[in-house]
Amino acid sequence: GQQVKQSSPSLTVQEGGISILNCDYENDMFDYFAWYKKYPDNSPTLLISVRSNVDKREDGRLTVFLNKSGKHFSLHITASQPEDTAVYLCAAGEQGTGSKLSFGKGAKLTVSP
Amino acid sequence: GGIITQTPKFLIGQEGQKLTLKCQQNFNHDTMYWYRQDSGKGLRLIYYSITENDLQKGDLSEGYDASREKKSSFSLTVTSAQKNEMAVFLCASSRQRSAETLYFGSGTRLTVL
Numbered sequence: 711g712q713q714v715k716q717s718s719p720s721l722t723v724q725e726g727g728i729s730i731l732n733c734d735y736e737n738d739m740f741d742y743f744a745w746y747k748k749y750p751d752n753s754p755t756l757l758i759s760v761r762s763n764v765d766k767r768e769d770g771r772l773t774v775f776l777n778k779s780g781k782h783f784s785l786h787i788t789a790s791q792p793e794d795t796a797v798y799l800c801a802a803g804e805q806g807t808g809s810k811l812s813f814g815k816g817a818k819l820t821v822s823p
Numbered sequence: 824g825g826i827i828t829q830t831p832k833f834l835i836g837q838e839g840q841k842l843t844l845k846c847q848q849n850f851n852h853d854t855m856y857w858y859r860q861d862s863g864k865g866l867r868l869i870y871y872s873i874t875e876n877d878l879q880k881g882d883l884s885e886g887y888d889a890s891r892e893k894k895s896s897f898s899l900t901v902t903s904a905q906k907n908e909m910a911v912f913l914c915a916s917s918r919q920r921s922a923e924t925l926y927f928g929s930g931t932r933l934t935v936l
Contacts, residue, residue: 754866754925754927756924756925799866
């Protein structure tokens with residue numbers, strides 16, 4: 711089954727608002743969590759990542775919240791801008807030799823002016 | 824900086840044909856990955872390799888072979904192309920052998936006639 715799930719495939723937010731993207735995972739051995747951003751016809755690029763020893767990480771307008779007991783993490787984008795419009799992929803993995811990332815299906819964020 | 828080069832960008836094959844996709848990276852990264860991207864299904868891992876001559880099966884390895892001839896290159900073979908193989912194949916690499924930042928190539932778009 712799918713190890714990482716994004717239940718909402720799309721989200722529309724007004725410019726200046728807060729965008730919240732959610733991700734659930736099944737494997738409680740996962741200890742590395744990331745969000746990738748993908749523009750149309752481009753490849754995904756890493757936005758922000760966090761390890762399981764923290765429950766929050768901020769980077770500018772981006773914040774990742776991690777809820778390990780709930781096996782859930784989210785990406786909050788404050789002051790959303792039209793250039794934030796893209797597909798956002800969450801990913802999770804287990805640190806250690808030979809491990810790999812499992813990705814969610816992606817969620818399309820549209821920020822309307 | 825470095826770059827991941829995938830060739831060809833577009834690959835058109837016949838049903839039943841054996842097709843090979845190539846990937847080169849000059850990051851000197853240990854781990855390389857092949858993901859398949861289908862509309863509405865996110866990224867699914869086909870094969871990965873943590874070092875030269877190593878191969879690890881992902882979630883979608885059936886119908887594919889892979890080869891890590893040297894550290895910088897990782898090729899993927901579709902053993903018998905099927906109509907439902909139309910997808911974008913993304914190669915990625917990461918510096919360490921554990922789940923860390925992935926750097927993606929620009930993709931190979933496969934169409935099977």
